[in-house]
Amino acid sequence: MGIQKDKVRFNVGGRIFEMTATTLANAGRNSMFGAMFDESWNFVADNSTKHFIDRNPDCFIVLLDLLRSSELYVPENILEKLLYREALYYGLLDHVRTAKWGPFDGNRLTLSRSIKGQSPGDGTAIRGGPDGGCCIAHGSMVQLGTDSALP
Incomplete structure (x- = not known):
């Protein structure tokens, strides 16, 4: 088993999270993470650098799990309104809506x-x-x- 070279570390509200760049790529180009991996942003993905995000870590772990599994599980201690606000910040609101209600069906x-x-x-x-x-x-x-x- 080889060493993963695309590991990324974030400090979100004081908690450390590690994930692969591939997981973050699941967010899509229109998300905050998509912008981070854009060539013009000069984002460095390595194990030695932690990127700080001053946001709610409890919501971040829910959204990170959504990117990993495409399933949404919201613990009882997290208000949906708070999760939606955080998803909007990260550009993941469409991911949350799709996981909760299914794909958009053309307004039928x-x-x-x-x-x-x-x-x-x-x-x-x-x-x-x-x-x-x-x-x-x-x-x-x-x-x-x-x-x-x-x-």
Whole structure:
């Protein structure tokens, strides 16, 4: 077994992380890590240099695991809002969304379940989804949203 020459070390918020440049390349060219490996950035990937990032280390380990496995596991002690903020900083928000909800399907809506009920008789139709989302149609006007966003 040979020595890995593409090992990279980061100090994130005081915690040391080691990973391969190949793992970081999974982030893509539009991420912060993609920018670091761009030829014009002069990034040196060696074992002796730690690159400091003043961010949340608990979120970093979740995002690093996502780059390694393409799966998202968020521990109970990390708020999703905090993870999304950190993912946005690193340019990994699309990776988080894809891992959580699947690949983007061209904005096609699918009905997950209908809740049957009596219509007021004026052409209004209401459908609710199990995740709290709903749709209200009245004539040619349609409103989509969560139960807190609709009247």
